[in-house]
Structure formats: C-alpha cells, structure tokens
Amino acid sequence: MFLLTKILSTCSSKSGQDAQPHPECSSSACSDQEVSSERSKQDAEEEEPLEAPDQGVLEAEKDEEIQEEDEETEHGQAEPQEEVTADKKQLEGSSHSKAEAGPAAEKEADPGSSEEDLYRGAEELSSSVGSSDLEISKLEDRCSLSPAVDVLFYSEREWKGNTAKSALIKKGYKEMSQKFSSLRRVRGDNYCALRATLFQVLSQSTHLPAWLQEDDATTLPEKLESLEGLINQWRFPGDVTRDASQQLRGYLELLRKTWRAAVDCASAAERQQLCERVFQCGEEELGLLEALKLLMLGRAVELHGRMQRGDEDVPLFCWLLFARDSSDCPRSFLSNHLRHVGLTAGLEQVEMFLLGYALQCTIQVFRLYKADTEEFVTYYPDDHKDDWQTVCLVTEDDRHYNVPVVKAAEPQEELASR
Helix, strand or coil: CHHHHHHHHHHHHHCCCCCCCCHHHCCCCCCCHHHHHHHHHHHHHHHCCCCCCCHHHHHHHHHHHHHHHHHHHHCCCCCCHHHHHHHHHHHHHHHHHHHHHCHHHHHHCCCCCHHHHHHCCHHHCCCCCCHHHHHHHHHHHHCCECCCEEHHHHHHHHCCCCCHHHHHHHHHHHHHCCCEEEEECECCCCCHHHHHHHHHHHHHCCCCCHHHHCCCHHHHHHHHHHHHCCHHHCCCCCCCCCCHHHHHHHHHHHHHHHHHHHHCCCCHHHHHHHHHHHCCCCHHHHHHHHHHHHHHHHHHHHHHHHHHHCCCCCCHHHHHHCCCHHHCCHHHHHHHCHHHECCCECCCHHHHHHHHHHHCEEEEEEEHHHCCCCCCEEEECCCCCCCCEEEEEEECCCCCEEEEEECCCCCHHHHHCC
16 A cells, blocks of 8 residues: 555656666677777778789799699698688688677676676587487577576676665575575566566466466457457557457467466476476567556556546555546556556566566566565565465666576475465
C-alpha cells in the first residue's frame, strides 16, 4: 500500500516520457585518439621526400632478384608473388584491426568476464569439456541469461566503491544470499523485466494455468481489435508480413505450447534445459515476450472496464495506472507506453503490477537500493500471495531485473509458499 501511494505521487511527473534504454544496454566505444595519432604519424612519413636511387644499383638488384627466382624455380620452392602480397596485406590488416580495437579487444578475448559470458560463441568454449557438458555450455553461452554467479562474488565484483550507495547495494546482496546461492544476469535490453519474469515462470511451473487452457485463449487479438480497435497500433520488433492479429495469435499459441512443454518436463533440471533452449534472443523468444505484452493489454482493458462500471473489487494499482495523463485509458496506455516496451522503453513499476495480474502470478522483487526499508522486498501484486504462483527477481534500480537462483538445499516450492 505504501509503495502504491509513492507511485501515485510520481505518476504525473513521468507522464508522456518514454523510458531510455538501460545503461547495461549501452556498448563502450573504442578510443579514437591512439588511432588518430598513428594515422597522423603515417601521413607525416608519407609526406617526406624520397631520395632518387642510383640507376646502377637498381639494375644490379633487379638482376639479383631474377637470379634468385630462377634458383627457387629449380628447387620447386617458388610461390606466386601475388599470394605473398595478399598474405602480407592480410597480416597487416589483421594487425591494424587489433591495434585499433585496443583494450576492448583484450576484454572481449577474456573468457572470465561476465559480459563475454553472455555473448561468447560456441567456438570459444574449452575443448576439454565433455560432450554432454559441452552441449549445456553452448546453450548457456547463447542464452539471454548469463551462467549463474555466486551472489556475494557478483556483489563484490560489481560494487567495488566505498560510497554509501555501494555499501547499501552490497548489504542488500548479503541479505539475499541467505536464500539464494547465485545470480543469473539477464540480457540488458528493454525486455529484461518481461524476460526475467517469464524465464522464472516457465522454469518453475508444474501445471498449466486454467486461463491458458481455455479454448478461446488465443483469440484475444481478434477480441481486442473488434471491441477497441487496438491491435492495428501494435509495433513489432522485426519485419512482419502477416496481419497483426494473426501474428499475435501465433505468439499466444507459441506461449501455450511452450508453457505446456515446460509443465510436461519430468524434472526441474529438464525444465531448466528447455528454458535454456527457448531463451536464445531469437524470434521464438521475442514472440513469447510480445505475447506477454498482449496479455497485459487484455488485462488492462478488462480492469478499466470494471472501473468504468464502478465495481468495488478493482485492484488499487489500476487507479494509479490510469491516473497518468499519458494512459488514462487502454488506447493511450498502448500508444504511449506498452507498444514501446522492448523497443525504446522498459516496464515502469505500476506496470509490474499489471504484468503480475496478466500472468496471475506474484512477482517477488528484491529491490537492493531499498535495503533497510520496508520496501526492500516488494510484491507485484501483493493481494494474491497465497493463491498465485510466486517467482523471484532482483533489481538494483527498478529498471533492470536479474534472476536469483535458490540454494540447492531449499526447494523452490518452499520459497514460494512463504
């Protein structure tokens, strides 16, 4: 309740502003100063006048080169001059590229870096890994979530400063370490909240939700288009050749198929491997995340209709969601907020409540910068903790979300029941 009141006080000031991509999405640029200096030096050298060689010396060197070529031909060792020149140019080009890359290239070659663990290719894996372990490692390396890292180790590595904020974040990680052994870093784009939530839901689900088993579960796009005319405003992350309604319906069918496959897995380890295969930042994963956005829109339309009718059981967050000038109704919510999620904006706090309602799932978030306050652990939403599945996320700033991994000795079902 306290959190919702604080969100209400800040809604007006944030209205109409698109969230900027998370800082973790930004890529570091290589330094151009050294390259510029090197190029200037080369230009200066090229401008120096060349002395005219002696004609007799040139003829002697030419005769000597012809004699050497004849000797190499007799021994079968001569190679075409063009290939030598090409190889030399290739070597010089490779050396020049490496010099331009500088420290960034050295960082990319370091297999111990967390960023590189997220993007490394299969060819960079150690040849000493066994075949079965190699297959799992390949999936992890391409996965949108980096391999698990010890919570306290991650904390010390990422927060080395002595500032008050650094101390607060590290304290939050220490509190987390009592329940979680490690952390998986989620790819830092504007889908991260959706990605982290869906990964946790699929990796922990043991039954298919009732709402997803209904025969008309995949007809939501047609319903929204016929009632509200909303679907034609949808923005897709890539090129789409089909009708928007058909495309979104396909995404919903993919979500139901993937969720059912996760439920049918014989063990938690098998579900985990399924998630590793799905979350490869490809078309399949993006389709699943767009399906979540569609479910959020459908829930927003339903809840707004209940508000209009004056129903008494409307969740409190709905009044906050539609109190913003930029989203006073489902149409403006889609136009100014939801359709930009994943492209140029992430989910705002009040929209995390809507995501929980869309999935009928309680999202427990450890907000590390709120350590030592009653908001350190927040639930989205907080009115279904006893009857909905609970999944856990962690954030340092309410913008980027990562996935904590439960200690092996503590079953996830026990954690969810608390």
